[in-house]
Amino acid sequence: MKIGVVGCGGRMGRILVSAIAAAEGCEIAGGTEAPLSPLLGQDVGAQAGLAPLGIAVGDDAQALFRAVDVVVDFTAPDATARHAGLAAEMSVPLIAGTTGLAANEQKAVEDAARKVAIVQAANMSVGVNLLLGLTEETAARLGDDYDIEILEMHHRHKVDAPSGTALALGRAAAKGRGVELDAVAKRVRDGHTGPRRAGDIGFATLRGGDVAGEHTVIFATEASRIEIVHKAISRSVFAGGALRAALWLDGKPPGLYSMRDVLGLG
Amino acid sequence: MKIGIFGCGGVVGRLLVREVVATEGCELSGGTGRPGGALIGVDVGEQAGLEPVGLAVSDDPRALMAASDVIIDFSLAPATVQHMLLAAETGCAVVLGTTGFGADAQAAVDRAAADAAIVEAPNTSPNFNYLLVLIERISGVLGDEYDAEVLSMAERRLPFAPSGTTIEVAKAVAAGRGVNLDDVIEKVRDGVIGPRPPGVIGIAIVRGGRIAGGQRAIFAGDDEVVEVAYRSTDPAIYAKGAVAAARWVVGKPPAKYSMREVFGLA
Numbered sequence: 001m002k003i004g005v006v007g008c009g010g011r012m013g014r015i016l017v018s019a020i021a022a023a024e025g026c027e028i029a030g031g032t033e034a035p036l037s038p039l040l041g042q043d044v045g046a047q048a049g050l051a052p053l054g055i056a057v058g059d060d061a062q063a064l065f066r067a068v069d070v071v072v073d074f075t076a077p078d079a080t081a082r083h084a085g086l087a088a089e090m091s092v093p094l095i096a097g098t099t100g101l102a103a104n105e106q107k108a109v110e111d112a113a114r115k116v117a118i119v120q121a122a123n124m125s126v127g128v129n130l131l132l133g134l135t136e137e138t139a140a141r142l143g144d145d146y147d148i149e150i151l152e153m154h155h156r157h158k159v160d161a162p163s164g165t166a167l168a169l170g171r172a173a174a175k176g177r178g179v180e181l182d183a184v185a186k187r188v189r190d191g192h193t194g195p196r197r198a199g200d201i202g203f204a205t206l207r208g209g210d211v212a213g214e215h216t217v218i219f220a221t222e223a224s225r226i227e228i229v230h231k232a233i234s235r236s237v238f239a240g241g242a243l244r245a246a247l248w249l250d251g252k253p254p255g256l257y258s259m260r261d262v263l264g265l266g
Numbered sequence: 267m268k269i270g271i272f273g274c275g276g277v278v279g280r281l282l283v284r285e286v287v288a289t290e291g292c293e294l295s296g297g298t299g300r301p302g303g304a305l306i307g308v309d310v311g312e313q314a315g316l317e318p319v320g321l322a323v324s325d326d327p328r329a330l331m332a333a334s335d336v337i338i339d340f341s342l343a344p345a346t347v348q349h350m351l352l353a354a355e356t357g358c359a360v361v362l363g364t365t366g367f368g369a370d371a372q373a374a375v376d377r378a379a380a381d382a383a384i385v386e387a388p389n390t391s392p393n394f395n396y397l398l399v400l401i402e403r404i405s406g407v408l409g410d411e412y413d414a415e416v417l418s419m420a421e422r423r424l425p426f427a428p429s430g431t432t433i434e435v436a437k438a439v440a441a442g443r444g445v446n447l448d449d450v451i452e453k454v455r456d457g458v459i460g461p462r463p464p465g466v467i468g469i470a471i472v473r474g475g476r477i478a479g480g481q482r483a484i485f486a487g488d489d490e491v492v493e494v495a496y497r498s499t500d501p502a503i504y505a506k507g508a509v510a511a512a513r514w515v516v517g518k519p520p521a522k523y524s525m526r527e528v529f530g531l532a
Contacts, residue, residue: 127490130407134400141396223500224393228400229493237489263407 002029003246004068006061006083007075009039009047012097012238016072017048019239026243030064033057034079065090070246074098074238081105084112093117093249095242097124113256117249121259124241127230128165128215129258132172133265134228135217139176142219142226144199148173151216153206161205162187169217170201268295269512270334272327272349273341275305275313278363281505282338283314289509294319295334298341301325331358336512343367350374353382359518361385361511363504365430379522383515387525388430390507394481395525397496398438401483404492405442410465412485412492414439419472419480427471428453435481439467 003020007013008031020026031044037059045053058064065071065086072095073083080098085108087094096109099122109120121129139148150173152166162170167181174181179199186202196202213232218225241259248262269286273279274297286294299305302325311319324330327345331337331352336359339349346367353360354377362375365388378384389395405414416439418432428436433447440447445465452466462468480497511528526532 125490126408127485127487127492130404130492134403138396138400221393223503224391224496224498226393226397226400227493227495227497229491229495231491231493232489233487233491234489237487240487240489265407 001026001070001246001250002068003027004030004032004064004071005044006032006064006071006073007034007079008044008057009033009037010074012074012235014048015236015239016074016242017044018050019236019243020072021045021048021050021053023243026246028053028055029068030055031057032059032061032064035059061086062090065092068092070095070249072097072242072246074242077101077105081108084109084118087118088112088115091116093252094119095124095245095249096120097122097238097242110256114254116254117252117257118255119245119249119257119259119262121241121245123165123168124238124245124259125230125232126241126244126259126263127232127237129241129260129263130265131215131217131228131230132168133260133263135169136172136176138217138219138226138228139173140178141176142221144177146219146221147196147200147202149202149204149218149220151204151206151218153208153211153214155210155212156207158207161207162203163205163213163215165213165215166203166205169215170203173201173217267291267513267516268293268333268335269509270295270330270337271297271310272330272337272339272345273298273364274310274323275299275303276340278340278501278504278508280314281502282340282508283310284316285502285505285509286338287311287316287319289513292509292513294321296321296330297323298325298327298330299323300342328352328356331356334358336361336516338508338512339364340508343371346371347374350378350384353384354378354380357382357520359383359385359512359515361387361390361508361515363387363390363508366426376522379520381520383518383520383523385511385515385523385525385528387508387511387528388434389504390511390525391498391503392507392510392529393503394431394434394496394498395507395529395531397481397494398434398526399531400494401435401438402442404483404485404494405439406444407442408485408487408492410443412487413462413464413466413468414443415468415470415484415486417470417472417482417484419474419478421476421479422473423476424473427473428469431479431481432469432471435483436467436469439483 043052297310482495
């Protein structure tokens with residue numbers, strides 16, 4: 001499968017190039033960067049720290065779409081909206097991992113998905129998406145007799161808490177129970193908290209060292225407990241998910257798909 | 267419904283006596299103990315910490331089967347072959363909670379299932395059986411690019427390893443990947459073992475304490491790790507699950523059933 005990487009010189013772009021080059025059945029068929037980028041003309045492989053691939057970094061996204069079976073996009077919101085338009089125009093499926101899209105940019109992606117298959121996910125990690133799906137399913141299955149708690153740990157530089165992924169897991173658990181997270185989230189415990197309120201979804205945050213990101217969803221009832229855990233080790237984890245999405249997209253009809261679709265988690 | 271208990275003097279056996287007596291619609295038909303053991307002739311209820319129930323612990327499993335609609339067997343492995351022969355002969359349904367038996371007993375179970383309804387129940391906790399469902403799903407989605415390891419803790423008295431529960435976990439991992447556990451299980455690591463062969467399922471055993479047990483399945487990829495863990499702190503859950511299985515299996519046609527079927531998880 002021929003894969004193109006838009007934004008191939010960015011941090012995620014270089015990781016994607018390495019992952020695709022190493023994957024069986026996949027080849028890098030092109031990479032682009034913004035006009036005026038100092039990387040233009042350099043070898044796509046060499047700039048990612050690999051042996052040269054014999055393909056130069058270009059700035060013509062249209063030409064890239066023409067040359068490939070699927071395009072992977074971890075760029076910026078405005079660029080992703082443009083790329084979605086190109087994907088629709090040229091009937092080349094797109095994997096969009098860019099976050100922070102404004103409403104009009106998101107609409108551009110959704111419009112494009114009427115004409116071509118697009119996988120869009122804020123977090124492309126296979127494991128995190130597996131956790132999201134299983135958390136919703138388990139919350140629905142086990143019912144209110146189980147207390148749900150979400151524990152996360154990240155490196156000391158992280159400035160927000162709980163993490164976006166922890167909150168997404170909380171939303172998945174709440175959805176499984178048919179409630180709104182805001183109505184049941186317990187984000188802080190300090191002092192005389194009283195007994196745990198039935199139905200709450202609790203969050204606990206740890207910070208320290210260089211931990212890339214760990215999340216544990218705990219379902220606790222009397223005398224027994226189930227935990228589902230995800231530990232991220234490196235950013236390459238997103239590349240693995242993107243590759244999996246690329247292989248899955250082959251031959252799919254137009255539509256906007258999620259990583260849960262890719263993983264068959266319904 | 268008349269329920270008899272093989273091995274009524276063990277840890278779970280005594281809990282089973284209490285659970286059957288306390289459960290509406292169930293009647294205790296008797297209990298057996300080890301032939302020649304100190305419990306033979308003692309009141310079944312009394313030895314379980316209840317008021318006397320007017321039934322003496324017996325050493326005659328055949329007579330107890332004849333007097334019961336279903337047997338819950340939590341006796342020791344050496345008796346399993348004989349108990350299965352009796353089940354085939356009498357057609358009495360059995361919830362088989364005994365673990366640690368060998369290939370000959372397994373063959374006896376399979377043969378008995380032609381003439382009697384047998385629930386193979388190495389672990390009767392509903393949570394644990396739900397855990398198996400999660401493990402099989404995770405294993406199927408992640409595939410063998412993620413190294414699978416099973417870490418198991420059980421009480422200090424358990425005289426064999428891996429436990430029946432641990433084998434269930436490892437089987438769920440193997441089933442998710444579509445492989446046969448016997449072909450890929452790695453039970454011992456000691457000395458210069460060389461790098462981990464791809465595709466194996468490793469087992470590590472921890473023993474200690476009196477009641478707490480726990481199982482953890484670990485799926486370690488290059489860039490992320492997914493874990494699912496189960497812990498129980500009260501063996502009463504096993505008695506409850508076994509009685510639920512007994513009530514479920516009475517009236518079912520002869521066949522081998524699993525606890526996942528009992529709990530509607532299959």
